[in-house]
Amino acid sequence: MKSLKLAAIIENLDQFIFFVHTCSEECGFKGERAMEIELAVEEALVNIFSYAYPEGEGQVEMRCTQGDGKKLVIEIRDKGIPFDGLSRPDPDTTADIGNREIGGLGIFFIKKVANEVRYSRNGDMNVLTIVFQ
Amino acid sequence: MDLNVKNEEKGTLVSVTGRMDAVSSPEFEKELGRLIDEGNINFVIDLTGLDYISSSGLRSVLVTAKKLKGKNGQILLASLQAVVKEVFEISGFSTIIPIHESVEEAMATL
Numbered sequence: 001m002k003s004l005k006l007a008a009i010i011e012n013l014d015q016f017i018f019f020v021h022t023c024s025e026e027c028g029f030k031g032e033r034a035m036e037i038e039l040a041v042e043e044a045l046v047n048i049f050s051y052a053y054p055e056g057e058g059q060v061e062m063r064c065t066q067g068d069g070k071k072l073v074i075e076i077r078d079k080g081i082p083f084d085g086l087s088r089p090d091p092d093t094t095a096d097i098g099n100r101e102i103g104g105l106g107i108f109f110i111k112k113v114a115n116e117v118r119y120s121r122n123g124d125m126n127v128l129t130i131v132f133q
Numbered sequence: 134m135d136l137n138v139k140n141e142e143k144g145t146l147v148s149v150t151g152r153m154d155a156v157s158s159p160e161f162e163k164e165l166g167r168l169i170d171e172g173n174i175n176f177v178i179d180l181t182g183l184d185y186i187s188s189s190g191l192r193s194v195l196v197t198a199k200k201l202k203g204k205n206g207q208i209l210l211a212s213l214q215a216v217v218k219e220v221f222e223i224s225g226f227s228t229i230i231p232i233h234e235s236v237e238e239a240m241a242t243l
Contacts, residue, residue: 010156032215039187042155046187046189097195098199
């Protein structure tokens with residue numbers, strides 16, 4: 001298991017992306033699939049950067065574990081306010097341009113590109129688990 | 134992300150290279166906003182060199198498209214890489230923002 005823990009601020013996005021890029025490469029993912037992994041991670045992190053700590057600063061930790069075969073399990077953990085984005089309805093992807101909104105699209109992308117995604121609240125911690133195969 | 138702007142006969146060609154993520158996308162939105170304020174309303178965005186886009190990138194494209202709609206302008210996307218195209222398709226954006234195979238094809242429709 002590899003782990004990276006940094007302040008939950010947008011300035012750290014590049015470091016997290018570089019970290020997950022390395023993990024996915026070691027796991028054998030490349031090209032389009034590697035980009036999808038980065039997409040899921042960015043969307044999850046940006047939500048945390050934006051909403052997890054409304055009252056101040058906090059941290060976010062990313063854990064990457066290589067499963068059997070070509071499998072990458074990514075855990076994203078924060079101690080922010082409880083937030084289960086997965087339980088929200090999917091955005092309307094058929095609305096016309098005037099009514100189109102971006103909210104919820106990030107979580108929707110994660111669901112679309114990952115093989116599996118789970119949320120749990122463990123004590124004071126949000127844990128989002130994203131699995132790629 | 135790098136932006137290259139070129140004024141063509143029928144519109145403004147903006148070539149985007151690199152990544153449009155939560156860090157870089159505001160720059161795209163700002164630059165396109167500046168070009169619109171200068172009076173440009175017809176854009177072709179060449180995405181040949183764009184390797185990656187997230188929902189933040191889509192947001193900046195949407196904001197630009199909404200601004201242009203109010204001015205009877207257009208934003209056309211051209212030459213998308215597979216992973217970028219996938220993001221536009223999953224989000225349904227490919228039905229509200231015209232996507233063309235090549236810059237030439239997009240320019241021809243302006």
